[in-house]
Amino acid sequence: MRTLILSDLHLGNGGPYDIFAGAAELPALFDSFTRTPTHVVLNGDSFDFLLNDDPLAVDPQRTLEQARALVTSAPTAPALKALGRVLAAGGRATMVVGNHDLELALPDVQEVIRSALGQPREVASRLEFRDGTAPLQLEVGGSRVLVTHGEHTDVANRIDYASLLSSERANRFRYPPGSVLVKTLLNPLKHQHRMRYMDLLKPDFEGAVMVALGVKPDALKVLFNAGTLTLIRRLLENRGLAPAFALEPMDAVGASDADAHLARSLARVDLKDDEVDALLSVLDPEKLNAFDNPEAxxxxxxxxxxxxxxxxxxxxxxxxGRTGTDYFALEPGKDELAETARLGKKYNPQAVVMGHTHAARWHEGNGPLYANTGTWISLLRLPAPEASDEEWGEYLAELQGNPSLDPVKQRHARLEQRFTFVEVEPHASARGATLRLSQWTDQGPKTLRSADLPAGS
Structure with missing residues (x-):
């Protein structure tokens, strides 16, 4: 069966935090796959359960309310109805759990999703759900394609499935640090300071907080708790000290794993002593800023x-220095290639498909083909790598003056959409399949890369 693989849609609830950008395009894509039976794989972060102000806890009733808000929202409902039409045309679908929609592991939430497809129960039942405890292994035309969301390699977003799937979930499960940062810092920054670009930096939430510090550090002054500030202060003070001389943050009361991840990231930035003092004078609400140093x-x-x-x-x-259509490059980094090689050695697939990073990828080498399906949220252009500090200053000033990314005011910090997906089509007259990385455009699908996969031995 022909297979369509997407990830990182981040379908939202219609609220102010929503970041899904393909409300018109996604239903059109699904409808284009109703002509022949198709297996649709939604490979993690299909929904975003973090885009609300609810407490961060897997509370059964609250989670059901969140799921109902998601499936009935104006941008999401048409996409689910279109997915239902794929099933009605003889297709099937698999939703893989991701770090933004780990609630999909709960059976009651799964039923809410199925009920939103607009199809009879026997058709809706063709949608199945899979947690990320093991990769999804597909066979298309005899070719083996391994599919996994990819958060398992990201310590800040890795899901503790043993606790999530436990009957003692309420007492044992803890959300990953990245989710905690979204709730405690990124959502308030978006809501109170209209910093829409925070979510576009997924999945690097620690990096997003550092960007916020660069654009508007005083915005974080009221959001950091005492434990977070203590950790940051101690780690910054310990820079360059041998472990025997470093101060232990014993007084970091209330600091979480997320705080620790963030503090360590900040400590790795090459800040001089006067720059550290200036930053702490802004962040610490107990300081009177008596020694302000604007230059530092x-x-x-x-x-x-x-x-x-x-x-x-x-x-x-x-x-x-690449610009234009080559700005969003497809060549993966070393970590992605290393993980592809590891999975190839363990499972022996002809191709590995991931998501999570929001960066569409393609690589053909000695091992399995690697593709990343990218994302269906907006992408943010940055200054060129060789940009001067003055150019970076202009870019940050624009973000400060246009935090909501009003298109009319976009000059340097511009948004683009690149709705990418992977299609695997079995060969008609021989064993094997063709795998394509494509982009959905106003004219329909545009193939970015394509390769023939041999049948597995």
Missing amino acids: LGRARLKLAKAGFAFYARLHRAVA
Whole structure:
């Protein structure tokens, strides 16, 4: 059966935090796959259960309410109805759990999703759900294609499935640090300070917070708790010290794993002593800013923003200075290739397909073909790698003046959409399949890369 693989849609509830950008395009894509039976694989983060102000806990009743809000929202409902039409045409679907929709592991939530497909129960039952405890292994035309969301390699977003799937979930399960940062810092920044671009930096939430510090550090002053500030202060003070001389943050009361991840990321930024002092004078609500140093603070902000954007830039740009259509490059990084090789050695597939990073990818080498399906949220252009500090300053000033990314005001910080997906089609007259990385456009699908896969031995 022909197979369509997408990931990181981030379908929302219609509220102010929504980031899904393909409300018109996704139903059109699904409808184009109703002519022949198709297996649709939604490979993680299909929904976003973090885009609300609810407490971060797997509460059964609240989770059901969140699921109902998601499936009935104006951008999401048409997409689910279109998916239902794929099933009605003889297809089937698999939703893989991701770190933004780990609630899909709950049977009651699964029933809410099925009920939103607009199909009879026997048709809706062709939608199945899979957790991420093991990769999904498909066979298309005799070719083996391994599909996994990819959060298992990201320590800040890795899901503890043993606790999530336990009958003692309420007492044992803890959300990953990345989810905690979304709830405690990124959502308030978006809501209170209209920093829409925070969510576009997924999945590097620590980097997003550093960008916020670079653009508007005082916005975080009221959001950091005492434990977070203590951890940050201690780790910054310990920079360059041998472990025997480093101060232990014993007084970091209330600090979480998410705080620790963030503090360590900040400590890795090459800040000078006066820049550290200037930054802490802004962040610590108990300080009176008596020793303000605008020049040092400006340098610190620039370094933090560039460090925060660095991971995002590496994901989306492979060649320094590239512009135009080549800006969002397809060549993967070393970590992605290493994980592809590891999975290839363990499972022996002809292709590995992942998501999670939001960066569409393609690589053909000695091992299995690697593709990443990208995302269906907007992408943010950054200054060129060789940009001067002055150019970066102009970019940050624009973000500060246009935090909601009003298109009319976009000059340097511009948004683009690149609705990418993977299609695997069995060969008609021989064993094997063709795998394509494509982009949905106003004219329909546009193939970015394509390769023939041999049948597995």
